[in-house]
Amino acid sequence: xxxxxxxxxxxxxxxxxxxxxxxxxxxxxxxxxxxxxxxxxxxxxxxxxxxxxxxxxxxxxxxxxxxxxxxxxxxxxxxxxxxxxxxxxxxxxxxxxxxxxxxxxxxxxxxxxxxxxxxxxxxxxxxxxxxxxxxxxxxxxxxxxxxxxxxxxxxxxxxxxxxxxxxxxxxxxxxxxxxxxxxxxxxxxxxxxxxxxxxxxxxxxxxxxxxxxxxxxxxxxxxxxxxxxxxxxxxxxxxxxxxxxxxxxxxxxxxxxxxxxxxxxxxxxxxxxxxxxxxxxxxxxxxxxxxxxxxxxxxxxxxxxxxxxxxxxxxxxxxxxxxxxxxxxxxxxxxxxxxxxxxxxxxxxxxxxxxxxxxxxxxxxxxxxxxxxxxxxxxxxxxxxxxxxxxxxxxxxxxxxxxxxxxxxxxxxxxxxxxxxxxxxxxxxxxxxxxxxxxxxxxxxxxxxxxxxxxxxxxxxxxxxxxxxxxxxxxxxxxxxxxxxxxxxxxx
Numbered sequence: 102x103x104x105x106x107x108x109x110x111x112x113x114x115x116x117x118x119x120x121x122x123x124x125x126x127x128x129x130x131x132x133x134x135x136x137x138x139x140x141x142x143x144x145x146x147x148x149x150x151x152x153x154x155x156x157x158x159x160x161x162x163x164x165x166x167x168x169x170x171x172x173x174x175x176x177x178x179x180x181x182x183x184x185x186x187x188x189x190x191x192x193x194x195x196x197x198x199x200x201x202x203x204x205x206x207x208x209x210x211x212x213x214x215x216x217x218x219x220x221x222x223x224x225x226x227x228x229x230x231x232x233x234x235x236x237x238x239x240x241x242x243x244x245x246x247x248x249x250x251x252x253x254x255x256x257x258x259x260x261x262x263x264x265x266x267x268x269x270x271x272x273x274x275x276x277x278x279x280x281x282x283x284x285x286x287x288x289x290x291x292x293x294x295x296x297x298x299x300x301x302x303x304x305x306x307x308x309x310x311x312x313x314x315x316x317x318x319x320x321x322x323x324x325x326x327x328x329x330x331x332x333x334x335x336x337x338x339x340x341x342x343x344x345x346x347x348x349x350x351x352x353x354x355x356x357x358x359x360x361x362x363x364x365x366x367x368x369x370x371x372x373x374x375x376x377x378x379x380x381x382x383x384x385x386x387x388x389x390x391x392x393x394x395x396x397x398x399x400x401x402x403x404x405x406x407x408x409x410x411x412x413x414x415x416x417x418x419x420x421x422x423x424x425x426x427x428x429x430x431x432x433x434x435x436x437x438x439x440x441x442x443x444x445x446x447x448x449x450x451x452x453x454x455x456x457x458x459x460x461x462x463x464x465x466x467x468x469x470x471x472x473x474x475x476x477x478x479x480x481x482x483x484x485x486x487x488x489x490x491x492x493x494x495x496x497x498x499x500x501x502x503x504x505x506x507x508x509x510x511x512x513x514x515x516x517x518x519x520x521x522x523x524x525x526x527x528x529x530x531x532x533x534x535x536x537x538x539x540x541x542x543x544x545x546x547x548x549x550x551x552x553x554x555x556x557x558x559x560x561x562x563x564x565x566x567x568x569x570x571x572x573x574x575x576x577x578x579x580x581x582x583x584x585x586x587x588x589x590x591x592x593x
Contacts, residue, residue, distance in 0.1 A: 122172040126165040133161035134191060142468035144509065156462035158193035159453075163462070166453055167496060170538060173556045177539060177549075178442035181449020184456075194456055202455050203448030206415035211263055211447050211543045212439070213418040217393055218267035218547070219435060220425055222274070224389045225379060231275035232376035240368040242289055242360035247351050249273060249293060250300045254347045257304030257311040260397045264418070266301045266544035268393075273297060274551065279368060282361075290553035292358030296350060299536055299566060301544040303346035306533035307339045308332070310401050314532050318503045318525060325511040326521040338526055338587060342577050346534070349569060357562055389430050396421040443546045450540035453496065463493070467506050471513055479519045479590055480579060483527050486510045487574050491531035491567060495541040503532050520588035523578060530574050536563035 134157060142150040152160075162184055169180040185203065189196035202208075221227040238248035249269070256265040273293050280289055305311030309319075309332055319330045399417050403409045425431045457463040467489065474485045486506060493502040507528050514524045535541025537560050539549050545559065583589050 119172065119174045122168055123174040126168040126174070129168065130161045130165040130187070133164060134158055142465045142472070144468050144472060144513070150461065150465050150468050152465045153461060155193050156460040156465060158188075158191050159456045159460040159462040160466075161191075162187045162193060163453055163457060163496060166449065167538070170540060171556055171560050176442055177556065178445030178449075181445045181447075181452070184449045184452050188452070188456055194459065198459070199452055199456065202452035203445070205448070205451045205455075206413060208444065208448050208451055210261075210415045210418055211546075212444055213415070213422045214261075214263045214267035214543065215439060215443065215547065216267075216422045216425065216431070217264060217396075217418075218270050219439070220389050220393070220430055221268060222271040223435060224386045224430060225383065226386050226389060227271040228275050229376065229379055229382070229386070231272045232372040232379075234272070235276065235279070235372035236369055236376070240364045240366065242362055242365065243355055245276065246292060246296060246354060246360075249276070250296055250347055250351050253297055253300045254304035254307075254343065257301055258308050259310055259401055261400065261414075262301040262305035262311050263543035263547075264397065264400075265304075266297065266547045269297055269301075270294075270547050270550070277551075279371065280362070280365060284552070286553045287361055288358040289360035289362070290551065291558070292354040292360065294548040294551040294553050295358070295559060295562065296354045298542070298544040298548040299350050299534070299563075300347050302534040302536070302542055303343050303350065305343075306530055307343040308336050312533060314503050315529060318507055318529055318532075322507070322511065322521070322525050325508060326525075328521070330522075330525065335529075338582060338585060339529070341581060341585075342530055342573060346570065346573055349573065350566065353566060353569060357565070385430055388428055389425070392421050392424050392428075440550045443550055446540060446546050447543065450496075464509075466493075467509050471506075471509055475513065475517065477517070479517055480575075482514070482517050482519055483523055483578050484571070484575060486524055487527040487531040487578075488571065490528045491535070491570070494532045495535040495538040503528060515591065518591045520591055522587055523582065523589045526582065526587070527574060527578055530577070531570065534567075534570050536566040536570065538563070 136157070138154075139152045139157065141152070144150070165187070166180055166184050169175065169183070170177055174180075175183075181203075185196075185199045188194045188199035193199075221230075234248060234252070235245070238244045249272075253265060253269050256268065277290055277293060280287070282290070306315075309315045315335060319335070322328065322330055396418055399409065400414055403412070403414065403417075426436075457466075470489045471486070474482045477485065490502050490506050493506065507525070510524050510528065511521050514521050535545070539545045539556055539559060548554075549556070549559070578589070
């Protein structure tokens, strides 16, 4: 009886908390949307950036969505739908634009990546790989953490971090099933899945193949600075930072999510037995592996073969989805088991990102932020850019965050005697690691599907990890990159 009463009391407390934050989101939306006009943002050259009524509406939707996402007042996918509804209902953007973003190519890329992860699970490839990995890393949970993180980082060197997360996720599910705690949340489970999301971001900054943001940033840099940043030059400066973050995050999770068990006794032998029980690799596994390998290879070659560049990466990865169904590897039941809550989450993220961009609200925010530092020390200015990109990339796609901030920062930096190269690399570092919100990157949302953690937990520990990231960025900007030969301060 007492247990039932306590459980009912907990449910009431949770519902009350949800209602408070639901109303807070609505109140903030109303205050911002119905407030009088806000002053223009003015850049150092005197150019004015007006915040229109639609721009103010975009900021209002942005605030409501952020609060509802963090505190999960309703399912995160439903919050995403709310983003589209508010834009249409309050005339922030036409409904055709607001809802069209839910089927943006980037959302379909995430859908196709999730399907690849599903194929790994359905065919048995996941278990095969998981057992082989456990035989190598052994029974210590700290080494299992490290093994998973290193594999994730290595894979992001050659494929998009979304595809890596979709590939690694079922592998982690198979590993966690051997931990002996069923599906219930544990510290080890939280560290395993949140860690995968964070490390996928850290690894994705190292090469141009890890994410699209690098190519977009190079485009802006070439147009504004009239200088070239090559494939290997980017990796030269980014590799130390990406790998340093990978190992620091391992330490981070060993502190905040230290596994309940130091070792899983008999795990290595059990993994050998389970691997042997799987028998020889099946025809379905071979076909699936060939399709996935060919897809990844073509995506990677797009950066080097001009003839492939015009073909959109989403079209390429969706070919794998079509082939999985044509060849009978998946069926209609598998399609219905897709986590649509996660797909909707990213549809909403794309919609609010384009909303902030198209209404001019994002540019208004960026200019207002950066002009506060126009007379600051060069180091403070560079770090302020990194911080702004970090905050923005948690709410909108990192490509959009780069597109918003980098042009303004690159134009402003020479006036502060700051080399444009350090601005470019600092922006890319923080754009790749949105640790606080699920909508910041696809790996975050994919990890959330494990049900090992809440959006609130992800935010809290992500805020701490973001402080760690800013410390690493400061170290790179002030010490590491200058030692490696990067220009930081312009010579007279």
